[in-house]
Amino acid sequence: MRNLDELLGDSGMRLMVRAEMVAATASFTVLDDGWAILTGMGGGAGGSRSAAPGNSAPWGVKMVAVRAGDVIDFVIGAGGGVAVADGSPAPAGGTTLVRQNGATLMTCQGGDAGPASPTARSPVAATVTGADFWLRGRQPQGGGVAPLAGAAVDLGGRTYNVSSSTGDHAVALAGGVEGLPRGAYVWPWDITLFGGTAGDPGVGAANNAALSGMFAGGSGSIDTSTKSAPGRGASAGRGDTGARNGGDGLGYIRLFKRLV
Numbered sequence: 001m002r003n004l005d006e007l008l009g010d011s012g013m014r015l016m017v018r019a020e021m022v023a024a025t026a027s028f029t030v031l032d033d034g035w036a037i038l039t040g041m042g043g044g045a046g047g048s049r050s051a052a053p054g055n056s057a058p059w060g061v062k063m064v065a066v067r068a069g070d071v072i073d074f075v076i077g078a079g080g081g082v083a084v085a086d087g088s089p090a091p092a093g094g095t096t097l098v099r100q101n102g103a104t105l106m107t108c109q110g111g112d113a114g115p116a117s118p119t120a121r122s123p124v125a126a127t128v129t130g131a132d133f134w135l136r137g138r139q140p141q142g143g144g145v146a147p148l149a150g151a152a153v154d155l156g157g158r159t160y161n162v163s164s165s166t167g168d169h170a171v172a173l174a175g176g177v178e179g180l181p182r183g184a185y186v187w188p189w190d191i192t193l194f195g196g197t198a199g200d201p202g203v204g205a206a207n208n209a210a211l212s213g214m215f216a217g218g219s220g221s222i223d224t225s226t227k228s229a230p231g232r233g234a235s236a237g238r239g240d241t242g243a244r245n246g247g248d249g250l251g252y253i254r255l256f257k258r259l260v
Contacts, residue, residue, distance in 0.1 A: 014034065014035070014256045014257065014258060014259060015256065015257045015259055016254060016255070016256050016257075017031070017032060017034075017255050017256065017257045018253065018254065018255040019252075019253070019254045019255075020252070020253050021250065021251070021252055022074045022076065022250065022251030022252060022253060023076070023232075023248075023250060023251075024076055024248075025073075025074060025075050025076050026073065026074055027071055027072070027073040027074075028071070028072045028073070028253055028255075029069070029070070029071055030066045030067065030068055030069065030070040030071070030072065030255060031068055031255075031257075032068055032255075032257040032258065033066070033067050033068055033257070033258045034065075034066055034255065034256045034257045034258040035063060035064070035065055035066060035255075035256045035258075036063065036064050036066045036072060036100075036253065036254065036255050036256070037061065037062075037063045037253075037254040037256075038061065038062050038063075038064070038072065038098050038105065038106070038251070038252070038253055038254075039059065039060070039061045039250075039251060039252040039253075040059060040060060040074065040096045040097070040098040040106045040108040040128070040131075040249070040250075040251050041057050041058070041059035041096060041108055041153065041232065041233040041249045041250045041251070042057035042058060042059070042077045042093050042094065042095055042096045042108040042109050042110035042111065042126065042128075042137075042233060042249045043057055043076075043077040043078050043079040043080060043093030043094040043095075043096070043110040043111065043233065043246055043247065043248050043249040044056050044057050044079050044080065044093045044110065044111040044137075044150065044151070044153075044217075044230055044232075044233050044234045044235040044236065044246035044247040045079075045080045045090045045091065045092055045093050045110070045111040045112060045113055045114055045150070045151075045235040045236065045246045046079060046080025046081045046082050046083065046090050046091040046092075046093070046235070046236055046243075046244075046245050046246040047080075047082045047083065047090055047150075047218070047236035047237060047238060047239070047243030047244045047245065047246070048082070048083040048088065048089060048090040048114055048236075048238045048243060049082075049083055049085065049086050049087075049088070049238065049239065049241070049243055050086045050087055050118055050238065051083065051087060051088065051089050051090060051114050051115060051116050051117065051118055051238060052090075052114050052115050052117060052118050052119065052120055052121060052122075052140065052146065052147050052238060053090055053114050053140045053147055053148070053149065053150045053151060053217070053218075053220065053235050053236060053237055053238055054080065054089070054090040054091075054092065054093075054111050054112055054113050054114035054122055054150075054151070054235045054236075054246070055111040055112040055114075055122055055124055055126065055137040055138060055139050055140075055151050055235055056111045056137040056138045056150070056151040056152055056153045056154070056159075056215075056217065056233055056234045056235050057077075057093050057096075057108065057109070057110050057111040057126060057137050057153060057233040057234075057249060058108060058109060058111075058126050058127060058128050058134055058135060058136045058137045059108060059128065059134060059135060059153065059233065059250075060106050060108055060128035060130070060131025060132075060133065060134030060135075061131060061132060061133050061134070062098070062105055062106050062130060062131050062132050063132060064100060064105060066100070066255070070100060070101055071100070071101055071102075072098070072099070072100055072253060073098075073099050074096065074097070074098055074099075074251040074253075075096060075097040075098075075099070076096050076248060076249045076250065076251060077093060077094030077095045077096040077097075077108070077110050077248070077249040078093070078094040078245075078248050078249070079093050079094070079110075079230070079236070079245045079246030079247045079248045079249075080092050080093045080094070080110065080111070080113070080235070080236070080245065080246040081245055081246075082236075082243045082244070082245060083114075083243065087116060088116070089113050089114045089115055089116050089122075090113055090114030090235065090236065090238070090246075091113055091246075092110050092111060092112055092113040092126075093109075093110025093111040093126075093233070093235070093246045093247075093249070094110045094248075094249065095107060095108060095109050095110055095249075096108040096110075096249035096250075096251065098130075098251065104130065105130050106128060106129065106130040106131050107128065107129045107130060108128045108131075108134075108249065109126035109127055109128065110126060110246075110249070111126060111137045111151070111233070111234075111235050111246060112124060112125050112126050112137065114235075114238075118146045118238070119145045119146045121139045121140060121147070122139065124136050124137055124138065124139060135154050135155075135156065136154065137151065137153070137154070137233075138151045138152060138153070138154045138158075138159050138169070139151055140169060140217065140235070141159055141160060141161045141169045142161030142169060143161075143220070147220070147238075148219075148220030148237050148238055148239070149161070149169055149217050149218065149219055149220045149237045150169065150217030150218040150219075150220065150230045150234055150235035150236045150237045150246070151169050151217045151234060151235045152169040152170050152171050152213075152215055152216045152217045152231070152234050153171065153215040153231070153232070153233040153234055154171075155171050155215060157171065157172050158172050159171055159172055159217075160172040169216065169217040169234075170213060170216045170217075171213065171214075171215050171216060211228060211229075212228050212229060212230050212231045212234070213231050214231045214232060215231045215232055215233060215234055215247075216230065216231045216234055217230050217231075217234045217235055217236075217237065218230030218234065218235065218236040218237045218244050218246075218247070219237050220236075220237025220238045220239055228244070229244040229245070229247070230244070230246060230247040231247050232247045232248060232249065232250040233247050233248075233249055233250060234246070234247040235247070
């Protein structure tokens with residue numbers, strides 16, 4: 001994906017008329033000729049009782065020309081469910097679709113299912129098709145040879161683990177978005193995604209009952225009181241009881257009106 005100014009032209013004769021996070025399946029009718037920048041993310045892998053967590057979801061961004069009357073719709077993939085029994089792998093997340101007038105523009109697969117073993121990690125295989133730019137999901141980063149916490153979504157700065165053992169994984173922007181193309185309009189970066197406290201946006205629950213951050217992995221523990229659901233597109237942790245579903249997928253729409 002090129003610089004945003006290159007995509008929209010050098011004249012500067014454009015106006016952003018809509019910018020909205022898409023948390024559930026929805027349709028948008030375009031009111032003016034112009035451009036749309038669309039982002040889609042699949043659902044994260046679900047929880048397990050005794051197997052290792054699965055992976056977070058990939059996401060992608062695409063720009064298209066639009067005309068008044070066009071319909072842009074998002075089908076948001078659900079997070080994976082909970083494994084049905086001990087030894088069953090964490091289920092994969094659902095697929096998010098982004099469409100224009102019924103034609104699919106992007107297919108954003110969900111996070112890969114977890115392995116059957118508690119000490120393994122699944123290959124990162126889920127993809128996004130049709131995108132101008134996309135990033136893969138991530139494996140769980142912590143927990144040594146037997147990870148407990150789910151994987152965060154890679155927003156361009158990779159991910160990290162809050163604690164050395166069972167803490168959730170968190171988004172690590174660290175003041176920049178190194179993995180993103182210059183000028184890309186993707187997620188609303190006016191929110192703070194870096195922090196060091198449980199429940200901070202982008203930071204995991206760190207093995208306590210606090211909420212996970214917006215894109216952070218869910219906690220993992222045998223104690224049901226400390227299990228927290230993952231953020232959007234992130235995978236759930238594991239535990240003997242009280243496992244959670246994976247995080248649902250997400251979308252973002254920006255509409256630009258052509259002024260000349």
